[in-house]
Amino acid sequence: MSSSDARLTLITRPGCHLCEDAKAALDRVVAVTGDRWLEKDVTDDIELEREYGDRLPVVLLDGKEHGYWRVEEDRLLRDLTTPQL
Numbered sequence: 001m002s003s004s005d006a007r008l009t010l011i012t013r014p015g016c017h018l019c020e021d022a023k024a025a026l027d028r029v030v031a032v033t034g035d036r037w038l039e040k041d042v043t044d045d046i047e048l049e050r051e052y053g054d055r056l057p058v059v060l061l062d063g064k065e066h067g068y069w070r071v072e073e074d075r076l077l078r079d080l081t082t083p084q085l
Contacts, residue, residue, distance in 0.1 A: 005036065006035070006036040006037055006038045007035050007036070007037075007061060007062055007080065008026060008029075008030070008035060008036070008037035008038070008059065008060065008061060008076075008080075009037065009038055009039075009040055009059070009060040009063075010022055010023065010026055010037055010038070010039050010040070010057055010058070010059055010060075011039075011040050011042060011048055011052045011056060011057060011058040011059075011060065012039055012040070012041055012042070012056060012057050013041060013042050013043055013053075013056055014041065014043065016056050016057060018056065018057055018069055018070070019056060019057040021070070021071075022057040022059065022070075022071050023039070025071035025073050025076075026059070026071060028073060029071075029073055029076050029077050029080065032077060033077065033080045033081060035080055042056065052068070055068040055069060056068070056069075057069070057071075059071055059076065061076070061079060061080070066079065
């Protein structure tokens with residue numbers, strides 16, 4: 001599975017303590033689902049900084065914002081495992 005197959009993206013920045021918590025939460029979720037996640041640092045992308053910089057970390061599921069600041073693990077797990085209509 002390549003990084004392009006990852007359904008989850010975590011938008012972060014260095015020194016963000018909530019980002020570290022979010023990484024651990026995503027690791028727990030994908031341990032159950034078998035999915036992958038990738039990290040994008042806003043300091044590497046001005047557009048990401050403009051869009052998400054004031055509410056990091058941000059979780060994207062299939063390219064759409066799923067949540068920010070705290071990962072709602074139960075909700076994310078449900079959304080990853082529920083078939084899309």
